[in-house]
Amino acid sequence: xDKKVSIAVIKRLPRYYRFLxxxxxxxxxxxxxxxxxxxMNVTASQxxxxxxxxxxxxxxxxxxxxxxxxEEIKEILGLNKxxxxxxxxxxxxxxxxxxxxxFEKRGFKFIGIFDINPNVVGTKIRDLEVKHIKELESFTKxxxxxxxxxxxxxxxxxxxxxxxxxxxxxxxxxxxxxxxEKENGVIVENVxxxxxxxxxxxxxxxxxxxxx
Amino acid sequence: xDKKVSIAVIKRLPRYYRFLxxxxxxxxxxxxxxxxxxxMNVTASQxxxxxxxxxxxxxxxxxxxxxxxxEEIKEILGLNKxxxxxxxxxxxxxxxxxxxxxFEKRGFKFIGIFDINPNVVGTKIRDLEVKHIKELESFTKxxxxxxxxxxxxxxxxxxxxxxxxxxxxxxxxxxxxxxxEKENGVIVENVxxxxxxxxxxxxxxxxxxxxx
Numbered sequence: 001x002d003k004k005v006s007i008a009v010i011k012r013l014p015r016y017y018r019f020l021x022x023x024x025x026x027x028x029x030x031x032x033x034x035x036x037x038x039x040m041n042v043t044a045s046q047x048x049x050x051x052x053x054x055x056x057x058x059x060x061x062x063x064x065x066x067x068x069x070x071e072e073i074k075e076i077l078g079l080n081k082x083x084x085x086x087x088x089x090x091x092x093x094x095x096x097x098x099x100x101x102x103f104e105k106r107g108f109k110f111i112g113i114f115d116i117n118p119n120v121v122g123t124k125i126r127d128l129e130v131k132h133i134k135e136l137e138s139f140t141k142x143x144x145x146x147x148x149x150x151x152x153x154x155x156x157x158x159x160x161x162x163x164x165x166x167x168x169x170x171x172x173x174x175x176x177x178x179x180x181e182k183e184n185g186v187i188v189e190n191v192x193x194x195x196x197x198x199x200x201x202x203x204x205x206x207x208x209x210x211x212x
Numbered sequence: 213x214d215k216k217v218s219i220a221v222i223k224r225l226p227r228y229y230r231f232l233x234x235x236x237x238x239x240x241x242x243x244x245x246x247x248x249x250x251x252m253n254v255t256a257s258q259x260x261x262x263x264x265x266x267x268x269x270x271x272x273x274x275x276x277x278x279x280x281x282x283e284e285i286k287e288i289l290g291l292n293k294x295x296x297x298x299x300x301x302x303x304x305x306x307x308x309x310x311x312x313x314x315f316e317k318r319g320f321k322f323i324g325i326f327d328i329n330p331n332v333v334g335t336k337i338r339d340l341e342v343k344h345i346k347e348l349e350s351f352t353k354x355x356x357x358x359x360x361x362x363x364x365x366x367x368x369x370x371x372x373x374x375x376x377x378x379x380x381x382x383x384x385x386x387x388x389x390x391x392x393e394k395e396n397g398v399i400v401e402n403v404x405x406x407x408x409x410x411x412x413x414x415x416x417x418x419x420x421x422x423x424x
Contacts, residue, residue, distance in 0.1 A: 079413060091308070103409060170416070194318060209222050
């Protein structure tokens with residue numbers, strides 16, 4: 001495709017994927033963009049525009065084939081592969097992520113968890129023994145690590161990130177609530193929980209927004 | 213204001229707020245939209261457009277007064293008030309949120325945490341004793357609860373949400389990885405961690421997106 005797709009569209013795809021998965025579970029095989037739009041509370045024209053970006057066109061009068069569309073979005077999102085993840089930081093967030101089985105169902109497999117705290121290193125969390133962070137480099141050499149989950153405090157985040165990049169890991173899922181410097185060829189996805197809470201505060205105080 | 217602001221703009225405000233806070237910490241009092249744009253890796257025209265929505269205009273040739281803009285965005289986001297939060301579910305996510313001190317600095321105060329697990333109810337997490345969820349109704353009557361944090365498994369989420377709404381709580385921060393039904397006058401902000409991971413997978417596999 002020549003035309004670049006805006007990240008706002010990309011960020012809506014997982015939601016389509018979830019809804020289509022639910023429809024499949026309910027045995028629904030076809031859906032019009034109008035019906036889908038009512039279910040998802042977005043406009044039918046937005047759905048059509050979003051999906052057209054990837055060459056997913058519904059048939060006039062027939063709507064979308066749910067299973068085909070589900071499989072197409074799965075492929076677009078890269079969910080037809082599996083990914084190996086390591087968690088850096090075995091605190092509450094790190095443990096919560098490791099215990100979250102839904103990720104594995106989507107192809108995201110946790111193969112290691114690392115920390116520096118001597119009280120935590122050596123303990124087991126869900127079949128994985130917590131390793132010391134200094135073992136990360138050799139672990140990365142011996143295993144195919146796709147994504148590092150940064151679940152460490154702000155103070156440690158940037159240094160650790162630089163190490164992760166130097167070990168050749170190409171994906172970073174960042175929970176450390178700081179912005180990381182751009183590095184060529186490295187994908188960073190930030191989860192800023194404070195931002196989400198601030199957005200909630202805004203909506204709490206103002207009805208001056210369009211919710212879509 | 214007559215014109216509704218798109219939620220995409222609202223969701224960018226916390227990031228402006230964070231960056232402006234960092235600038236203030238660094239003693240920077242003025243910044244042009246061009247400089248801010250380079251720091252934040254968004255276009256200068258987007259910054260101008262976003263801020264114009266709220267009547268925040270930079271001065272031609274002078275740029276923005278950092279402190280004024282910071283204070284304005286703070287007010288727009290509703291961060292000049294404090295909010296009382298209760299956490300429903302004292303698992304890993306609930307505990308991680310409770311231990312996250314940055315929220316309190318922004319005015320979000322955790323005043324209660326609830327669970328159903330008898331092994332957890334009665335224990336203390338960071339000065340708060342975990343209460344049984346059946347006490348939530350009376351707790352809500354006795355305290356001014358603004359926001360309920362839903363940190364329970366999918367299976368319990370919708371029923372608990374209905375209770376929360378019936379107790380008169382007007383804000384819900386939803387970590388349960390399910391979509392909640394719209395209720396009049398109730399603000400729901402969803403944190404879908406799986407969606408974030410899927411977005412990372414997409415970027416991992418394709419460079420066909422505009423990152424802004």
